[in-house]
Amino acid sequence: MTLSEKRARLTAKATRQGAKRPAKGARRAKQWVYLFREGRASQKALLGGKGANLCEMTRLGLPVPPGFIVSTEACNAALEAGALPKAVWAQVLAALKQLEAASGRVLGDPLKPLLVSCRSGAKFSMPGMMDTVLNLGLNDTVATALSSQPGRERFAFDAYRRLVQMFATVVLGLDRQPFEDELAARRRAAGVDSDSGLDADALAIVTRRFLTLVHEQTGRPFPQDPHEQLRLAIEAVFKSWNGKRAVDYRTAAGIPHDLGTAVNVQLMVFGNLGARSGTGVVTTRNVSTGERQLEGDYLLDAQGEDVVSGTRTTRRIAALAEDMPEVAKAFARHCETLERHFRDVQDVEFTVEDGTLWMLQTRDAKRSARAAVRIAVELAKEKRLSKDEAVLRVTPEHVDFFLHPQFDAQARAAALARGDLLATGLNVSPGAATGAIVFDPDTAERLGRGEKKAVLLVRAETRPDDVHGMLAAKGILTSRGGRTSHAALVARQFGKPAVVGVSALDVDVEARQLTVKGRVFKEGDVLSLDGTTGEVFAGEVPTMVPAFDDPHLLELLTWADAARTLGVWANADSLRDAERARRYGAEGIGLCRTEHMFFEAERLPIVRQMILAATDAERSEALALLLPLQRADFIGLFEAMSGRPVTIRLIDPPLHEFLPNHDELLQEVTELETRLKLDGRQADALGLESRLSKQRRLLTAVEGLREENPMLGLRGVRLGIHLPALVRMQVRAIFEAACDCQRRGLKVYPKVMIPLTALKSELVFERKLLEDEARAVMAEQHRKVRYQFGTMIEVPRAAVTAGEIAELAEFFSFGTNDLTQTTFGISRDDAETGFLLEYLDKRILVDNPFATLDQAGVGALMELAVKQGRKTRPGLEVGICGEHGGDPRTIAFCHRLGLTYVSCSPFRVPIARLAAAHAALREGRRGR
């Protein structure tokens, strides 16, 4: 029996003893210290994540080097007292006795020396943030004795010099540099490149120099008493909890500062004792693809850090079966045990010491989005998890991955290394894109249409006139605008990657160039942007596009659908949107913005004619031209969504949005006036005058529709009341389309939605107007269409008086973008590039309320509206169709409110399906 085998037996014995040992004495006083066999995985708060899992592995009978844990409570007590309390130290000594008994070794004994590690381990993993000391127990006597064992000479001094070095920097707080310098000098003297080239003699010298350094720097010799070493090491680990690095990390990660860390004191095992030793890090499945096979690397005759550092070429874990067949078999069995026990893929560290396998750590493995989905689905199929649990294992971010192009990770790293990251802006529409930059929508369309050439449209900000260019571009980049600017809204709607509000960009459309960080990019130069992160790179960063056809994902989403009670609908304005929405699993259209149809290039002139009409007849003429276009739009939607509800919101935005830009017009008029004034007889005076008179009329019209606060102006239902002919045309288009589809055997279910309602009386007026028209169309067409008449709830008054509003409205839909604006009194257009950033920066706001719903304010109004609305009309259908409808936290809130559905961009539909399932599984299912 080798020494290692003996140890392993002893471990098993200690475990058995532990199970029998009466805990009577321990219960009388507070327990600060726990043997591995005393804890379990659920005690992470008390024992730290690492320690709790070591306990669990010990309980499972896996070969874990024995040890004990000084608890997080002891940490807090020590931090409060400023030193390790006596009661704690007494328990440490008692545990040490157990450890000595179990290992058959004694701390400080030159013949059978016990060497231990002392590692921090908090409830939440804080990688690299806190301290570790290895090889405690060595001193001059022990090291010398150890070095006299056969084949251990070099090992002994290497271990000792490591202890002194770590102890000096970690426990005594000395500068690392003199130690590194000493090693470097020794390497130079020996003519070798790495420390592993130093022989036993060299290391013995190094060790002596280190001991001298410690004495010089601290005025005291290195503690030769191993107990003293241990006590100081435990104290140092506890203190590191309040080190600057750790505090900063916790602040950034949102981890509370009062948890404290535990300390794991464990028998040292060594993978660097020759060819029958080794060490490795393995995941129980492939965490990139999710495939079911061990994945990882190991090295023979090496220590853990050698596997990670990459200085030696590692071997794939599969090779272990050749190197050490028995160990490999046992390891695979242990992995299986762990995965089965923890019910998830594990990330495992192991060491083989002289032919004996030791399991050093296990934890749930990090994984890629693709792997996360596959693993969850397969674990469920293997009956390790229920389907509901599998659904909960996948996050919305995992699903999002499948929906957008990504930068190739290596290419991005290379670009970062080249210094090509130009700026970071608002990440308003996810996905990566690369292409030649263009500065106007016409060029974008000319070059980009039909995938001819990959272009990025760059603008200071976008306007409705730009939409055709945005559609033709691969991505959108603006220097101004916020999370709900025109650019952001349109980009999200069409799934175009977009980064906006990049104030570092200086966009000069006339000169067709942009300047950033002193670098100038001309039209045609290639940039890359990532709307998921907000990064903008110079040059091409290749992208890869995951397809929405991953069979595991599709299966998982059907499980999510079974779990959720909240409906998931989509916001879709076009046939293309609707088809995508359906493909992604939407159960209806919750918002069709009819005005988006008006922005199309060929329609805008007619829309302008309608707006600027001097007479009713002129207006009717324009409306008559728009009618067949709108009808065709609706036919497309009804066809795509056959059998499903289609919610059509009547025209909403202020009319000036359809007109030319005021400031540009004013500039043109002023310029023309100045030119005519300066030289009225110039060659083209007549042409100038006619142009001036035309543009002046247009300017007057634009100024007539200009508003101080357009967001609060003539829009929504107010527009319908002001221009009844316009909404009547829209309703006619809806019902003519519905009758047409119905005649062809399709099932149609239109829902007519009125925006921006504040008063019941507005609905009284509109409902009469619109239902008269609907009935007229149905009578003409000799058909009966099932439909509903409802309203957006997007100003606080509507929420507060929802009881009254529900007398008229057959459904509600929360327009949370506007509701957030009016509830806060914040214009998103202005705030998101301005003071809202300042608020987030100063932590006056924790979340951007335009991204994640403000539950305390806006949410309270929604709750009121749901309650009052359903009091008037039990079972009232209530949805949400603001941008928030695709945000997982908002979705959970909507579930709690008992909404009927959330409606979001088609690209968010799969995410919303998952988030809705999560809400139902975590908070209980609710009736609608």
Added chain:
Amino acid sequence: MTLSEKRARLTAKATRQGAKRPAKGARRAKQWVYLFREGRASQKALLGGKGANLCEMTRLGLPVPPGFIVSTEACNAALEAGALPKAVWAQVLAALKQLEAASGRVLGDPLKPLLVSCRSGAKFSMPGMMDTVLNLGLNDTVATALSSQPGRERFAFDAYRRLVQMFATVVLGLDRQPFEDELAARRRAAGVDSDSGLDADALAIVTRRFLTLVHEQTGRPFPQDPHEQLRLAIEAVFKSWNGKRAVDYRTAAGIPHDLGTAVNVQLMVFGNLGARSGTGVVTTRNVSTGERQLEGDYLLDAQGEDVVSGTRTTRRIAALAEDMPEVAKAFARHCETLERHFRDVQDVEFTVEDGTLWMLQTRDAKRSARAAVRIAVELAKEKRLSKDEAVLRVTPEHVDFFLHPQFDAQARAAALARGDLLATGLNVSPGAATGAIVFDPDTAERLGRGEKKAVLLVRAETRPDDVHGMLAAKGILTSRGGRTSHAALVARQFGKPAVVGVSALDVDVEARQLTVKGRVFKEGDVLSLDGTTGEVFAGEVPTMVPAFDDPHLLELLTWADAARTLGVWANADSLRDAERARRYGAEGIGLCRTEHMFFEAERLPIVRQMILAATDAERSEALALLLPLQRADFIGLFEAMSGRPVTIRLIDPPLHEFLPNHDELLQEVTELETRLKLDGRQADALGLESRLSKQRRLLTAVEGLREENPMLGLRGVRLGIHLPALVRMQVRAIFEAACDCQRRGLKVYPKVMIPLTALKSELVFERKLLEDEARAVMAEQHRKVRYQFGTMIEVPRAAVTAGEIAELAEFFSFGTNDLTQTTFGISRDDAETGFLLEYLDKRILVDNPFATLDQAGVGALMELAVKQGRKTRPGLEVGICGEHGGDPRTIAFCHRLGLTYVSCSPFRVPIARLAAAHAALREGRRGR
């Protein structure tokens, strides 16, 4: 005993009998018809206003011609049945019997004919809207018999022709014209100007022609049966309730359509039976001045309509004592009885028939504002009313009269007659003004300052730069802007009459002229305007200014103060405001808008420097200049309000309001650019270029601060967080001023108020910042000032989360202007000249929510805020300082909510004191 005397006795007898008569039979069946002696004044809903008062006079024993009332219930029954129900008619016949018995006359009896009138009388007076038929009971036989009585020949046929004419048009619905034509032909034949010139023979002929006309037009003879006449007349009056005229009137006046009208059937008495007959209309006190003496007119030998029509010169009622001393004495006694009984000044109609006085009608008299106050106070002093009742007799409009100049009523009528009413705009600031028009503030100041010359400032709209001109002008007139535009707000604040948003005006500032209705007015031409009504006149319409020193009013307001529980504070930004507020009875300052101090001409450049500062040092320099100015402002306020709270709101408006107009700058820059481009070598190129570069910089700065929706942008508390140095300067100014005043023995109580709060965390940030500064100042000054830190509640989120907000805020003040904007999602600037007018016009809104608080929406949020705020902080002081604080209906609502105070413009303070008293008296006193 004359016939008349006999009748009077019989009336008295009938009254006595009525009192004894057992009502047993009547109680068994539904009672539709009431004798005058059966009703009382409180039964106006059942008997109509006129009838109920006739009953009351009868009960008082006054000489009322006997009669009965067919009730409003009968009317509704008849309208439902389409004809007079039999049960009703049976009761009419029974009442008629009583009337015949009481009068000693019989309907249709040729010897002792009973003639009756049939008049409508609804619960609410609808003057001239419904029908009357007189002289019912006449027919060929009766008329002929009557004409044979001595001296009654002409009277008989005049009465008969009137009956036929009225009956034909009112009851039978025939066209009036043929009857008028017939009379005209007869007048021509007789060679006289008026019908009174026609003799008995002529009238007999007219009567016959009329009878023929009726037969021709209806195909049936005029009904000779007097019962038939009566039945048809009653039915006709009932039907007239649903006539178009009456329905329109009720819709406009807000009277319900289901009340029905009663019909009064009453013995005819005649004031045109010679020199011992007459008729008059009198009020029991002077309704212009309130003086205690009968006031009115009468005519001898005349009918009621002659007094009103003005065809004959009437006599003052005082003369009656000479004409008929006994009658005059009796009449004065009756008036005294009525005033005492009804406890208010009465408007009385009487007729003297052949020496016998008959009281025909009494009702509460309409009166001028001045009279209303004096009458109420004097009635209380005469112990006719309690002081509380006197307070309730005076309306807010009455009080308002004392606070603003008025057009001289005759001069206004003359101007109307001349066609000088040019237009009507928004009546945003009450009072009348007349003066020479000027088109810019500097001219206004130059000409108008120190009352040198009366000028009206005319602008398209006003801006902060215009304030000095507005202060120098007598009145403000703009073609654009709404009820809460800059012009309106400033005008109300300073009590300047203003009419804004007069879209009919074409204001050409450059040409210094305005065009309206095709008339052109140049600078210096005189106009007149009335901010109470919105009227704009050409030329001078003289005004008269009531002083706020009417002793009756001052006394009444002290009674109001004793009755109310709601505090009345004022919004005041300057010493002058504060002094006026105190004079008008304000108990504190509820809102001092510190930024109004920044708009003053000498400060604006410093404010601009502060805003445009490129460095912190530059900004500090500007703030250092502003500090002593602000401190002086606050010293003035504290002095004026010594001992009373002064609530100071820190800077609120978006910064761009302090900067030059964007569009004008853009025009200038474009013009300069164009000029330089066209001819770079022109003489003043260098000057142009330097100007261009300066203005370009300014334009860039203005554009940097420009916002899409400034109302929802960087303002209020957000500004304080963005520019802490600015609000810190303001707080320093407040506390330095407070310490200074305290040192001089004044009592100061500053309340620092944060605007536009939406988040508790904003207050956490601001409170720390500001209280640190306050404490620093107090430490420097070695003084301790009692103060509070509070917030406006003016966005819905603050109302919804008021419980949290109250953890930081020591008081709340509702900013209902902004709260209304955000609750509705309506920009007042845009809406009040736009769709809000359309809404009011279409009755989608009944009241402008910026004038009268929207209780269902905004009010519900206020209620929530009060409740939650006081849950956190019991007894929390809550006020309102929006424009609504001066609106009586809003004040009543604030009383119901249990607010601590309302704060309004100094000019509304007396009105608010009265309105608060009304609320307490009507709804019960509440603890604050």
